[in-house]
Amino acid sequence: MRYFIVSVFIAILSFFRLPVKAAKKTMTKFGHTAIILKNYTDSLSYQVDTVARQFVDYAKTLIGTPYVWGSVNPKVGVDCSGFVNYVSHHFGISVPRTSAQFTHLGIDVKPEGAMPGDLILFTGSNAKKKVVGHMGIVTEEDPDGHVSFIHSSSGHKRGVHISELRGYYKTHLVKIIRIFPLAPSMVLG
Numbered sequence: 020m021r022y023f024i025v026s027v028f029i030a031i032l033s034f035f036r037l038p039v040k041a042a043k044k045t046m047t048k049f050g051h052t053a054i055i056l057k058n059y060t061d062s063l064s065y066q067v068d069t070v071a072r073q074f075v076d077y078a079k080t081l082i083g084t085p086y087v088w089g090s091v092n093p094k095v096g097v098d099c100s101g102f103v104n105y106v107s108h109h110f111g112i113s114v115p116r117t118s119a120q121f122t123h124l125g126i127d128v129k130p131e132g133a134m135p136g137d138l139i140l141f142t143g144s145n146a147k148k149k150v151v152g153h154m155g156i157v158t159e160e161d162p163d164g165h166v167s168f169i170h171s172s173s174g175h176k177r178g179v180h181i182s183e184l185r186g187y188y189k190t191h192l193v194k195i196i197r198i199f200p201l202a203p204s205m206v207l208g
Contacts, residue, residue: 068134070110070136070199071134071135071136071137071199072135072136073110074106074110074135074136074156074199075135075136075156075157075158075159075169077106077109077110078102078106078156078158078169078179079158079169079181081093081097081102081105081106081179082169082179082180082181083178083179083180084096084097084102084171084178084179085177085178086098086171086172086173086177086178086179087101088173089101091104091105091116092105093105096171096178097171097179098171098173099118099153099154099155099170099171099172100115100116100117100118100120100121100154101116101171102155102170102171102179103118103121103138103154103155103156104116106156112198114198118140118151118152118153118154119150119151119152121138121140121151121154121196122140122150122151122193124196124198125138125196125197125198126196126197127194127195127196128194128195128196128197129195130160130164130166130184130192130195131160131164133157133160133166133195134157134160134197135157135158135159135160136156136157136197136198136199137156137157137195137196137197137198137199138154138155138156138157138195138196138197138198139154139155139156139157139166139168139170139184139192139195140153140154140192140193140194140195140196141153141154141155141188141191141192141193142191142193146190146191149193151193153170153172153191154170155168155169155170155171155182156168156169156170157195158181165183165184165185166183166184166195167181167182167183167184168181168182168183168184168188169181169182170182
């Protein structure tokens with residue numbers, strides 16, 4: 020029974036990608052079982068972060084791809100959601116086609132808690148309307164809390180490139196969502 024309770028606790032922590040240290044403190048109360056589960060937790064956390072990092076690394080291979088509205092084909096160009104869609108499908112993750120359809124997916128994350136692989140959602144050109152109209156993939160959050168993301172934009176840097184969450188993008192931010200960990204072939208939306 021203790022093993023089951025600790026396993027459920029670890030599954031919950033790993034789902035939210037919470038620090039493993041918090042799990043370790045609780046698990047030490049369970050004795051020998053905790054040592055075995057600690058190794059499992061460390062391994063699971065590493066696997067989730069590895070997949071998220073691979074997701075970002077693959078997205079970066081598309082830098083320079085032109086912007087083409089409504090396209091998911093990087094040989095011609097991609098729009099913002101087409102870009103996220105293409106990268107996700109490369110990893111066997113089925114996601115919605117339009118940015119607005121991502122509004123209620125995943126787990127909401129504060130910008131200071133963003134991690135590589137999280138999806139970042141923005142309003143369209145009208146920041147007052149909190150309807151998602153643009154999106155990208157978080158590439159990193161530095162120690163100072165600055166978030167960078169990769170996206171396909173029709174703006175002045177037209178096409179797939181990396182931007183920082185500041186200025187225009189900060190004022191148009193709707194939210195950041197976490198989609199990892201996911202089992203391959205998991206369908207979202």
